[in-house]
Amino acid sequence: NNWKNKIKLNSGPVIGYENDVGNKTTFRLCYPESIISDPSQYDANTILVFVPFKPLDLRWLVDVIVKNKVSDRGFWKKPPASIIYRNNQIRILNPSIVKRAAFDLLKLPMDIPIEKPPQYPTTGIIAISMALTMCNEVHVAGFKYDFINMNSTLHYYSNDTMSSMGKMLYHNISAEQILLKQLKSSNTVFDLTGNF
Incomplete structure (x- = not known):
């Protein structure tokens, strides 16, 4: 809790883990399949930063906001039919942040052969790009x-x-590990827990 802004990711809970993660969350980054849906984890002071990876993600967000029936077709994991955050707590991440994470930081290829799946940065790398x-x-x-x-x-x-x-084809975790070490060695990012 000693930091001005704290970013938490996906469905990572706070309640029950306060000794490890504190009890303050400024921003929570997530996408439909990773959003936290447990009402006991609701925090009125948190801004939900929605990270759309595909047009269907935006359709899902609109549907949950206006309380339409939500389809789970086209998602790798069933997303919730509602969210615990109020509409005034929701923001959509500027796509340039994801673009920076993918192409400037990770150097992922922009042109992908049709037979290969696209690669995306993990939410963690996107959060670092945002920070x-x-x-x-x-x-x-x-x-x-x-x-x-x-x-x-x-x-x-x-x-x-x-x-x-x-086994995930959509993330290049080797490239992410290299990036984390580069960011640490250049003092661009400080590793508080000595993990990279």
């Missing part, structure tokens, strides 16, 4: 990719492991 845009100093806690122990957990709140992340 670098709006903050003079960026401190990161808990972001890690443990390539030595593929059974290590990815998040403080779930049992998802590195082996499951390694």
Whole structure:
């Protein structure tokens, strides 16, 4: 809680994890499949920063805001039919932040052969891109990719492991790990937990 702005990601809970993550969240970045939906985790002081990856994500957001029936077709995981945040708490992330994360920071290819799936930065890298845009100093806690122990957990709140992340075709976690080390060694980002 010592920082002016705190960014949390996806469905990572706060309540029950205050000793690890504090109890303050300024911004929560997520997309339909990753949004937090547990009402007990609601915080009236948090701004939900919506990260659309596809046109369908925006359609979903409009539907939940105006309380239309929500379709789960076209999503890799069923998104919730409603959200816990009020409309005045919702912002849509400027696409240039995602573009910067993908092409300037990660150097992902802009032209992808039709037979290959596109690659996207993870929400963590997008959050770092956003923080670098709006903050003079960026401190990161808990972001890690443990390539030595593929059974290590990815998040403080779930049992998802590195082996499951390694199978993801949509993220280049090797490139992300290299970027994290570069950002740390250049003192662009400070690693509070010594994970990268």
